[in-house]
Amino acid sequence: MAVDITLLFRASVKTVKTRNKALGVALGGGVDGSRDELFRRSPRPKGDFSSRAREVISHIGKLRDFLLEHRKDYINAYSNTMSEYGRMTDTERDQIDQDAQIFMRTCSEAIQQLRTEAHKEIHSQQVKEHRTAVLDFIEDYLKRVCKLYSEQRAIRVKRVVDKKRLSKLEPEPNTKTRESTSSEKVSQSPSKDSEENPATEEHPEKILAETQPELGTWGDGKGEDELSPEEIQMFEQENQRLIGEMNSLFDEVRQIEGRVVEISRLQEIFTEKVLQQEAEIDSIHQLVVGATENIKEGNEDIREVPHL
Amino acid sequence: MASAAAATAAAAAASIRERQTVALKRMLNFNVPHIKNSTGEPVWKVLIYDRFGQDIISPLLSVKELRDMGITLHLLLHSDRDPIPDVPAVYFVMPTEENIDRMCQDLRNQLYESYYLNFISAISRSKLEDIANAALAASAVTQVAKVFDQYLNFITLEDDMFVLCNQNKELVSYRAINRPDITDTEMETVMDTIVDSLFCFFVTLGAVPIIRCSRGTAAEMVAVKLDKKLRENLRDARNSLFTGDTLGAGQFSFQRPLLVLVDRNIDLATPLHHTWTYQALVHDVLDFHLNRVNLEESSGVENSPAGARPKRKNKKSYDLTPVDKFWQKHKGSPFPEVAESVQQELESYRAQEDEVKRLKSIMGLEGEDEGAISMLSDNTAKLTSAVSSLPELLEKKRLIDLHTNVATAVLEHIKARKLDVYFEYEEKIMSKTTLDKSLLDIISDPDAGTPEDKMRLFLIYYISTQQAPSEADLEQYKKALTDAGCNLNPLQYIKQWKAFTKMASAPASYGSTTTKPMGLLSRVMNTGSQFVMEGVKNLVLKQQNLPVTRILDNLMEMKSNPETDDYRYFDPKMLRGNDSSVPRNKNPFQEAIVFVVGGGNYIEYQNLVDYIKGKQGKHILYGCSELFNATQFIKQLSQLGQK
Numbered sequence: 001m002a003v004d005i006t007l008l009f010r011a012s013v014k015t016v017k018t019r020n021k022a023l024g025v026a027l028g029g030g031v032d033g034s035r036d037e038l039f040r041r042s043p044r045p046k047g048d049f050s051s052r053a054r055e056v057i058s059h060i061g062k063l064r065d066f067l068l069e070h071r072k073d074y075i076n077a078y079s080n081t082m083s084e085y086g087r088m089t090d091t092e093r094d095q096i097d098q099d100a101q102i103f104m105r106t107c108s109e110a111i112q113q114l115r116t117e118a119h120k121e122i123h124s125q126q127v128k129e130h131r132t133a134v135l136d137f138i139e140d141y142l143k144r145v146c147k148l149y150s151e152q153r154a155i156r157v158k159r160v161v162d163k164k165r166l167s168k169l170e171p172e173p174n175t176k177t178r179e180s181t182s183s184e185k186v187s188q189s190p191s192k193d194s195e196e197n198p199a200t201e202e203h204p205e206k207i208l209a210e211t212q213p214e215l216g217t218w219g220d221g222k223g224e225d226e227l228s229p230e231e232i233q234m235f236e237q238e239n240q241r242l243i244g245e246m247n248s249l250f251d252e253v254r255q256i257e258g259r260v261v262e263i264s265r266l267q268e269i270f271t272e273k274v275l276q277q278e279a280e281i282d283s284i285h286q287l288v289v290g291a292t293e294n295i296k297e298g299n300e301d302i303r304e305v306p307h308l
Numbered sequence: 309m310a311s312a313a314a315a316t317a318a319a320a321a322a323s324i325r326e327r328q329t330v331a332l333k334r335m336l337n338f339n340v341p342h343i344k345n346s347t348g349e350p351v352w353k354v355l356i357y358d359r360f361g362q363d364i365i366s367p368l369l370s371v372k373e374l375r376d377m378g379i380t381l382h383l384l385l386h387s388d389r390d391p392i393p394d395v396p397a398v399y400f401v402m403p404t405e406e407n408i409d410r411m412c413q414d415l416r417n418q419l420y421e422s423y424y425l426n427f428i429s430a431i432s433r434s435k436l437e438d439i440a441n442a443a444l445a446a447s448a449v450t451q452v453a454k455v456f457d458q459y460l461n462f463i464t465l466e467d468d469m470f471v472l473c474n475q476n477k478e479l480v481s482y483r484a485i486n487r488p489d490i491t492d493t494e495m496e497t498v499m500d501t502i503v504d505s506l507f508c509f510f511v512t513l514g515a516v517p518i519i520r521c522s523r524g525t526a527a528e529m530v531a532v533k534l535d536k537k538l539r540e541n542l543r544d545a546r547n548s549l550f551t552g553d554t555l556g557a558g559q560f561s562f563q564r565p566l567l568v569l570v571d572r573n574i575d576l577a578t579p580l581h582h583t584w585t586y587q588a589l590v591h592d593v594l595d596f597h598l599n600r601v602n603l604e605e606s607s608g609v610e611n612s613p614a615g616a617r618p619k620r621k622n623k624k625s626y627d628l629t630p631v632d633k634f635w636q637k638h639k640g641s642p643f644p645e646v647a648e649s650v651q652q653e654l655e656s657y658r659a660q661e662d663e664v665k666r667l668k669s670i671m672g673l674e675g676e677d678e679g680a681i682s683m684l685s686d687n688t689a690k691l692t693s694a695v696s697s698l699p700e701l702l703e704k705k706r707l708i709d710l711h712t713n714v715a716t717a718v719l720e721h722i723k724a725r726k727l728d729v730y731f732e733y734e735e736k737i738m739s740k741t742t743l744d745k746s747l748l749d750i751i752s753d754p755d756a757g758t759p760e761d762k763m764r765l766f767l768i769y770y771i772s773t774q775q776a777p778s779e780a781d782l783e784q785y786k787k788a789l790t791d792a793g794c795n796l797n798p799l800q801y802i803k804q805w806k807a808f809t810k811m812a813s814a815p816a817s818y819g820s821t822t823t824k825p826m827g828l829l830s831r832v833m834n835t836g837s838q839f840v841m842e843g844v845k846n847l848v849l850k851q852q853n854l855p856v857t858r859i860l861d862n863l864m865e866m867k868s869n870p871e872t873d874d875y876r877y878f879d880p881k882m883l884r885g886n887d888s889s890v891p892r893n894k895n896p897f898q899e900a901i902v903f904v905v906g907g908g909n910y911i912e913y914q915n916l917v918d919y920i921k922g923k924q925g926k927h928i929l930y931g932c933s934e935l936f937n938a939t940q941f942i943k944q945l946s947q948l949g950q951k
Contacts, residue, residue, distance in 0.1 A: 001511060001549060002331060002339065002426070002458045005436070009455040012433070012440040020444075050394035057349055124390040126381055130354065133380035137350035144346060262692050269695055 049118055053134055056110050057141065063103050064145045067152070070096060074152055093156060100149045107142055111135060161257070168250075323467035324929060325630070327512050329368045331460060335426050336377045336398060339454050354397045354420065355382040356389075358407055360428055361400040363474045364463050367599045370629070385410055389419060396422040396453070402461075403431035412442030415451075422453045429461040429504055459549070461508040462931075465599055467630070469913050470931045472505040474598060477934040482572055482906040483944040485526050495529075502905065502933055503533040507541075509931070511549045516542065517567035517901065519878035520863050525571035527905045531878055534567075538880035564881075565899035568860055572906025573809065575855040576802070577738060577771045579909050579941045580764040582730040586646045587639035588910040590628075590714060592937045593721040599628050603717050626710050634707050640914050643718065650711050657704055664694045664701075726756040734768050739852065751788045759793035764938055767802055767945075776806070798942055800949035854915045856902060860928070861919065865896045901929040907941070908932030 074093055118131040333342045336355065355374065357365065362384070365374075374382060383389055385401055397420035401407045415423070425439070436455075443449045464470045472480060480498050484490070510517065516538055521531035541548055572579075583589055595602040605622040628635045634653060638646050667690055722728060733750065747769055751762045766789060770777075777785070786796060853861065862872040902916060913930045920928045936944070 001514065002335065002456045002460075003430075003549065004339070004454070005431075005457055006453075006455045008433075009436055009440060009452065012437045013444060013449055016437055016440045016444060020441075061349060126383070126390045127392055130352075130380045130392055130395065133375070134350075134352050137352055137378065137380075141350050258689075262689065266692060266695060 049114070049131060050134075052110075052114060053138060056107060056114070056138055059103075059110075060107055060138070060142050060145055063100065063107070064148065067096075067100065067145070067148050071148075071152055074156065097149075097153060104142065104146055104149070108139075111139055111142065324470055324509070324513060325368065325464045325467045327514075328364075328460060328462075328464045331458065331512060332365060332368060333377060335400065335456065335458060336374075336379065338396070338398070338424055339426075339456055342377070351378045352380050352395065353378055354392060354395050355379045356385050356397055356399045356401070357382065358385045358401040359475045360402045360461075360473065363598060364428065364460060365400070367463065367465055370627070389414075391417065391419045394421050396420065396424060398424045398426065400426045400458070401428065403427045403429065403435055405435075408435050408438055412439060415439075415442050415448045416446045418446065418448065420451075422451050423448075424453055425455045426458050427456070428458055429508055430457045430459070459508040459511040462505045462512075463598070465935075466913075468917070468927070468929045470509065470929070471935045472502060472931070472933045476501075480933045481944060482934070482936075482941070483948055485906055486573070487948060499526075499529050499533055502530050503537055506530070506534055506903065506931075507537050510538070513565075514550070515565055516550055516880055517565045518897075519567045519569065519880075520872075520875045521569035521878075522571065522574070522872075522875055525573065525905075527569040527571040528876065530905055531569050531876065535878040535880050542880060563895075563898045565901055566864060566897040567901045567903065568863055569903050569905060570856055570859060572904055572908075573805065574859075576805065577768045578854055578856075578911055579907065579936065580767050580938050581734055581738070581911055582727050582761070582764065582938075583911050584642050584728075584731050585640050585911075585914050586643060586715075586718075588914055589643060589718050589722075589727075591910050591935075592939075593718055593727075594714070596937075597935070601626050601628060601714060603713060605713070624713070626714065632707055632710075634711055640917060643715075643722070646711075646715055647719070650708065650715055653704070653708050654712070657701070657708055660701055660704075664698075667691050667694055725758060725761055727761070729756060730761055730765055734765060737769050737772050740772070748784065748788055751785065751792060754792075759789075759795075760939060760942060762789060762792050763794045763798060763942060767798060770799070770802055771806065795946055797947075797949035798945035801945050802949075852915075853919060854912060856904065856912050857915050857919045860900060860902050860916065863897075864900050864926075866894060898925060899927045899929075901931065903930075904932040906932075907934045907936050909935060909937060909941075 074096065115132075115135050118135065119128055122128055122131070334340065336342075336353075338353075369377075371382075379398075380395075381392075385399070385407060399411065401411070411425070414420075439452075440449075443452055462470050462472055463474060478484060480501055484498055485495075519531050519535055521527045542550060583592055590596050590601055602623065602625040605624055628639075630636060634649070638649055641649070729750070747766070750756060751766060756762075757765075766785060776782075786799070789796065789799075859872055861867065862869045863875065904912070908930070909932075916928050916930050920926055
């Protein structure tokens, strides 16, 4: 177990002070000790870099607090039926999403800016390394906070999808396990999902909506109160056919949904990898260029040799 | 409740590695316990250490882990360091004169924003005042945020193995302790260094042991001093390091651990022994210390065009860490088993790779076959899982490569020096079974082994025989050894040692054992793998107890044995200061720490691990003042024999 001897240290400081006073030794400290310290501080380069770094961190902290604060309300799915407290409309949610995205963009731009500036003025290798590491930490922090945002966004999208599925006219128990795949593979770019899914979800709804009036007009067109048994049978068959069609459409849509989610996740992974490789490819490019030059020079040198 | 008690009992025997790592992490977190918070703000700091600190940290925390703790730079104390404004600096150094001077210089030069000073072992009051003086002169007193005594002056290599130091090991080496011209004051210094480290060890472990040691050896001196130090600390109620809250989990185990202090001199054959288990072989044959092995890759048998520069050999170094599952599983296995396992791992890895490749080709069908679409949605899921498991696969590949390289290097040495022959022969000598080949034959054989190997073999023979060989025989051996190129100085020393120990007590016997060569061709040879072990015997180790293990067994199980009956007994918690040879405690111990004064090696460690495996609920920790392999030990013996 470690032992805290800070107090012992402070006591030693006092001892040394009194001893030096007694001996009459003139120190940098002494009567003007405290003032000296203040003076000592101000000319020291306070570090533009670190104060700006801390600013960025506090911004990200604000974003994080903002997200955490509204998280519960944001996720709350059945807000329409709940009491006033904790209700959040979709427009509010969209607003939060937009704000968060703008914020994140500005933060990452600020980090990039700091990165380019950090290396300009400083000559020391150690300070450069230190600053690079600090910026890496800040970026990592931003990523973690963004993860918060994307997690809750993904939950929201999933709930919307589920809701739409439930609100369809067909009450047939769709216990397919597609649901599990689409919920697990939560993507980082849910915006794409939300665009596509509502589009595909709306389509079957529209078809249903269209067939309804169709049946209605047929019924009205006949102008009879009762339908003959053949007609009833025909209508029933038609119903069944339509139901079958709807179901297969529905299945396809589910499949597409699942695949799109997975594909977007894969794309995210690939983008990451490509970005990682970018730096390496750049350096390889440099090396190759250097190597070509060297070979050129080598060839020239060799050509000169017979002339000697 | 019962499960909580069981959990804490398990934690009480928690590995020393965990405890030291936790202590280091807390120190790096500005001396506040470290809690992982996924949305926490980043804090950054700079770590400054001296070589001692470096040796302690490097087996425990990787550079990545340091980064995770927020350390942007880690620098040596005695290097050129530039001022970095607005950064707190954490120091982890020994409280020596030069370190303190350098720290004072840092304070004067205002290198950092704030200073967190951590001393590896306790700092003296006067040195603390030196720092206070410098801080006052530099008006930096408020910048010194915290000062701590860490009591971490030992190096942990495994969950259950520790070493005292690496930097100044010459100070506490076998040679330093056993040389004839040592003065009393020098001996005192050596003993104090050892005791300081052991004290730090027990503070970190959080337990006060019961100490047993043999009489008349350096181990006894260490025991007396350690007992005194522990006693003083316990009596000082205000500053005791072993109070209830600091003990933590240790409080729950009702048993105190047993500390067995042995001197290297009870068994000189084991450090010279050729070995057959993976970790011990790597230590013996390759350049391995602080869990890092350095390999020189040979350039291969390629034909280089005439006149070209000779190819430089690649130097590679690998860290063998607790994360490396293969290493953890096989470090104590006999070498042929290791070779087989690497093969198996390689095969399973290839199977997984093929799986991923197959998915890739299926994906290629996507646009062509409509009928395959129904399969595809399933495959998208498979592809995602394959992609996300890629990092794991890559890591596995890296480990397989690592172990293939290391095992190949070891195998080359085995084949070149015929180490399997030596191993078998030495086992037979040490267990006093009949020898099928004469010793002289092996020594004179030019193909088998380096001169050093032969010297080792002969020394083991000389140490283990009951009767010294006759003068004529000895001359014959000496001549054969000199012809083979050996230096005879170690023999000089061993002769003296043997004479001395004969006076003191009977030489230790090594128990009976047999090694059974596996006559059947192993799978390795059949599959035509890289590890072509033809001509290498596939030896199977039978469990035998080395002298140190035997002594531990006697003391831990409270068995009566003439060897250990007159060991001294110390209990720092007892009020009466005198030791009695009669142990108060009659129950067998659950936890024991074996410490070898004068040096130890992985063979002993592995032997203890094997011994304790069979016993449920018991734990052993192994420590030594320095860790040497046979080469280093022979060098020390040679220096001793020269005097």
